[in-house]
Amino acid sequence: MALPKIEEARNLSDEALADAIVAAKRQLFELRLQKATRQMEKTHEFKHTRHKIAQLLTVERERQRAAEQSEVTTAAQPEIADTPVAEEE
Template identity: 45%
Template sequence: MSLPQFIDIISLSNVEISDAIIETENKLFQLRFKKATRQNLKSHEIKHTKRQLAQLKTLLTLRLESLEQTEEINK
């Protein structure tokens, strides 16, 4: 399994990104819970999930900032 790529999420809408952020945060919680309870876990999944979460949040922030800038220009 390779690291998630930023290119894979660019085509998502803002609503889909928000849903993916919630889903990814839940997945990260479950992975951390597994680690804390010493259940069977592939340690690289935590790294991949954290990276994916960061990518989703970055993309959403960039889109919202560009939306705010266009609204300021239109005023």
């Protein structure tokens, strides 16, 4: 099993991304439990799961920063007043 690709995480919606983060963290907990009870066979799954969590959190943070950046740019733009301009005769 190869390491997960970040493009897979970027293709998820915001809700699916949040669900994937929770699921990956739960999987990591279960892996720790298996290790503690000496039932673990595939030790490489720790690395893969931590890698996946890091990717998911990175994508989530990228989206948060993009949203913050768009708020800043829209707030910095001057609004055009709706008052009519007097015409000179």
